[in-house]
Amino acid sequence: MPDYDFPNEGYGVAVVTSAISTQVALLDDEAEELEKLRVELASFPGTTVHEATDYKGFRKLIESFQFDAASIDWELHGVEKGKEILGFLRKDYPEIARVVFTKHERRKKDAMLYGADVCLIKRLDDDLNEYHDVMERAVRLGLARRIVKQLRQLGHSDLTDPPAGALLDEESEIVIFETAIQTASARRLEGREDTDLRALLLRRGWWREIDFNGSSYARSAKHQKVRLLAEYVNASLDELATIFGVSPQAFETMLQEGNSAEFADRTLMDAFDRLLSVMGYVLRLSGYDPEVMPYLWRAHDLYDRRLEKPPWDELGLGKYLDTHGLRGIYESLIWIRGH
Amino acid sequence: MYSEDAYEYDRNHDSYVAKLRDGALLYRLASMQHCSREDALTGAGSLEAPVKGRFNTAQQRTTYCTNNVLVCIAEVLFHMYRRALRAIENRAPAHEIRATMREKRCLLVLRIHEIDGMVYADSKDVALDFDPRVCGASVVFPDPYYKFLWEFGDEVRSRGKKGILYPSARHLNDVCIALFYDETERIDPNFDIALDIELRLVAEDQDYTQPLRSCDPFDDKLHATMGYYCFTNSTELENARTAIALNPLDIPASGMVDFVRRQYRAYPAHAVCS
Numbered sequence: 051m052p053d054y055d056f057p058n059e060g061y062g063v064a065v066v067t068s069a070i071s072t073q074v075a076l077l078d079d080e081a082e083e084l085e086k087l088r089v090e091l092a093s094f095p096g097t098t099v100h101e102a103t104d105y106k107g108f109r110k111l112i113e114s115f116q117f118d119a120a121s122i123d124w125e126l127h128g129v130e131k132g133k134e135i136l137g138f139l140r141k142d143y144p145e146i147a148r149v150v151f152t153k154h155e156r157r158k159k160d161a162m163l164y165g166a167d168v169c170l171i172k173r174l175d176d177d178l179n180e181y182h183d184v185m186e187r188a189v190r191l192g193l194a195r196r197i198v199k200q201l202r203q204l205g206h207s208d209l210t211d212p213p214a215g216a217l218l219d220e221e222s223e224i225v226i227f228e229t230a231i232q233t234a235s236a237r238r239l240e241g242r243e244d245t246d247l248r249a250l251l252l253r254r255g256w257w258r259e260i261d262f263n264g265s266s267y268a269r270s271a272k273h274q275k276v277r278l279l280a281e282y283v284n285a286s287l288d289e290l291a292t293i294f295g296v297s298p299q300a301f302e303t304m305l306q307e308g309n310s311a312e313f314a315d316r317t318l319m320d321a322f323d324r325l326l327s328v329m330g331y332v333l334r335l336s337g338y339d340p341e342v343m344p345y346l347w348r349a350h351d352l353y354d355r356r357l358e359k360p361p362w363d364e365l366g367l368g369k370y371l372d373t374h375g376l377r378g379i380y381e382s383l384i385w386i387r388g389h
Numbered sequence: 390m391y392s393e394d395a396y397e398y399d400r401n402h403d404s405y406v407a408k409l410r411d412g413a414l415l416y417r418l419a420s421m422q423h424c425s426r427e428d429a430l431t432g433a434g435s436l437e438a439p440v441k442g443r444f445n446t447a448q449q450r451t452t453y454c455t456n457n458v459l460v461c462i463a464e465v466l467f468h469m470y471r472r473a474l475r476a477i478e479n480r481a482p483a484h485e486i487r488a489t490m491r492e493k494r495c496l497l498v499l500r501i502h503e504i505d506g507m508v509y510a511d512s513k514d515v516a517l518d519f520d521p522r523v524c525g526a527s528v529v530f531p532d533p534y535y536k537f538l539w540e541f542g543d544e545v546r547s548r549g550k551k552g553i554l555y556p557s558a559r560h561l562n563d564v565c566i567a568l569f570y571d572e573t574e575r576i577d578p579n580f581d582i583a584l585d586i587e588l589r590l591v592a593e594d595q596d597y598t599q600p601l602r603s604c605d606p607f608d609d610k611l612h613a614t615m616g617y618y619c620f621t622n623s624t625e626l627e628n629a630r631t632a633i634a635l636n637p638l639d640i641p642a643s644g645m646v647d648f649v650r651r652q653y654r655a656y657p658a659h660a661v662c663s
Contacts, residue, residue, distance in 0.1 A: 240484075265622060269583070272422075275422060327423070329422075330420060334488055335484060335488045352482050356482065383437060384437065384439055387434070388438065389475070389476075389479075
C-alpha cells in the first residue's frame with residue numbers, strides 16, 4: 051500500500067489519478083513538434099507515449115500496443131492523411147480517442163466529419179494548455195469506451211456509449227464509474243471476478259490493488275487500523291472529521307499519532323473505537339478483500355430484501371455516518387453487533 | 390506456562406467455590422480490530438451489544454474466555470454457524486451470507502493474576518444455593534442462551550461474584566470462563582502471545598482426508614457439527630508451544646473440530662481431524 055494519502059475527491063468519481071496507467075500514440079512528421087508534444091504528454095501521470103512520424107509507422111504502432119488516445123497530425127510530409135487515419139482508427143480501433151492536432155484551420159470541419167473526437171488548431175505562440183487539457187480528457191474517453199465495451203459484454207446493455215465527436219462529460223463519467231465499480235465489486239464478492247474489467251479499472255485509477263496482510267494489521271495500533279481502513283474504504287479526511295465534528299487537522303493528528311487534544315474527550319475516543327469496529331465489519335463483509343471495501347462503504351439499498359435492514363442502507367454506510375455523526379456510528383454498531 | 394492447577398474448581402462437582410490462580414492462562418479469540426491486551430478483558434463489546442450471551446443479557450458487561458484453545462475455537466465456530474443460518478433466514482444479501490463462512494481472528498493468550506470469587510456452575514451447590522434449574526444437564530443446554538441462565542448470571546453478579554466457570558456446550562473438555570467486570574488490571578503485562586487464526590464453516594460432504602474446499606452456502610449444505618480452523622503463522626504457533634502456553638499443547642496447526650460435545654478416546658488427537 052502507498053503511504054497514507056487520502057484521495058481528494060471523496061464520494062464523487064473517486065478518481066485516484068496518480069494510479070492511472072495509459073498509453074498515447076503520437077503522430078507528427080515534424081521532429082521539433084514531435085518532441086514538444088511528447089514532453090507535454092509524458093508529463094501526464096502514468097502515461098506512456100509512443101510516437102510515429104508517418105502513417106505506416108503509425109499503423110504499426112497502433113497494432114502493437116493498446117492505446118487509449120491518439121494525437122494525429124492531419125498533414126504528413128506534405129500529404130493530407132487525416133481522413134485515412136481517422137477511417138482506419140474508427141474501423142479497427144474505435145475505442146481509441148482521436149484528437150486531430152493541425153495547423154489547417156480549414157480542415158477542422160473535415161476532421162470532425164471523418165471521425166475525430168476533437169480537432170485542435172495549433173497555436174502560433176506554441177501554447178499547449180488547451181492541448182494538454184484535451185489530451186488528458188481524451189485518454190479518459192478512450193478508457194471509458196473500453197470499460198463500457200467490457201460492461202456491455204457483462205450484460206450492461208443499457209449503458210450509453212461514450213460520445214463520438216466529443217469528450218466525455220463528468221456526469222457520464224460518474225455513471226460509468228459507478229456501474230463499473232458496482233459490477234466489478236459485486237462479481238468479485240461472488241467469486242466470479244472479470245479480470246479484464248479489473249485490469250481496465252486499475253489502468254483508469256478507479257481500482258487499487260491491495261495485498262492485505264491480516265497479521266500486521268491485527269498487530270497495529272488502533273489509530274493505525276482506522277487510518278488503514280479509512281484508506282481502504284476511500285474515505286476522505288474531511289468526511290471523517292465531519293463525522294466526529296472536529297477539524298481535519300485534529301483528525302489527522304489522531305490518525306497519525308493516536309491522540310489529539312480534541313480527542314481528549316472520552317465521547318470522541320469511544321466513538322473512534324466504535325468506528326474501528328464498524329470499519330472492521332466492512333472488512334469482514336468484504337471477505338478480507340479491501341479492494342471491494344470502497345463499494346461496500348458507499349453502496350446503498352443492498353439490503354432490499356433483508357427483514358431487518360441496517361440503519362445505513364438507504365444512504366450507504368459512508369454517507370450515513372457523514373450525515374448522522376457520532377450517533378450514526380453508535381446506531382450502526384448496535385445493528386452490527388445485533389446481527 | 391499452562392497448568393491445570395491454575396483453575397481452581399471442584400472437579401467432583403460439589404462445591405461452587407472457584408477461582409483463577411495467579412499465572413492462569415486465559416484464551417480468547419478476539420476480533421482483528423480489538424486484539425490488544427488493553428481490550429481483551431474489558432467486557433466492553435457486550436456493553437454495546439443488543440444481543441444476549443449465555444450469562445449476559447443485552448448491554449451487560451461480560452468477557453467470555455476459556456482455559457482450552459479448542460473450546461474457544463468450537464464456541465466461535467458454533468456462533469459462526471448460527472449467524473450463517475440467521476443471515477439466510479433474514480434474507481441478508483448474498484455477500485453478507487458468504488461473509489459468514491470465514492473469519493480471521495487473533496487467539497490471545499493472557500496470563501492473569503489471581504481472580505477470586507468465581508462460581509463454578511457445574512456443581513451441586515449451585516443448584517442448592519443459586520438456582521435449582523442450573524444442573525448437570527441444563528448447564529450445557531445446546532442453544533446459545535436461556536432465560537434462566539441470565540437470571541443465574543444476575544444472581545451471581547448480585548452476590549458480588551466476579552464470574553462463572555462452566556462447561557462448554559460445544560466441547561467436552563475443560564471450562565469456559567465468563568468474567569463480569571473489567572479485569573484488564575489482572576492481566577500480566579509481561580506475557581504477550583497472540584496467534585493469527587482463521588476459522589471456516591465447511592460443507593457437509595467435506596472429506597476430512599482431503600484439503601479443505603471452499604464452501605458456498607448457496608450450493609452446499611453447511612456442516613452442522615464441525616468447522617475448520619488454521620493457525621496461519623506456524624512460527625508463532627511453535628513459539629507458543631515452546632512457551633508451554635497452549636492447552637492442549639499438541640493442538641494441530643489446522644484441522645476440523647466438532648462444535649458439539651463429544652467423548653474423545655485420545656485427546657486432542659481424536660478431537661481434531663487434520
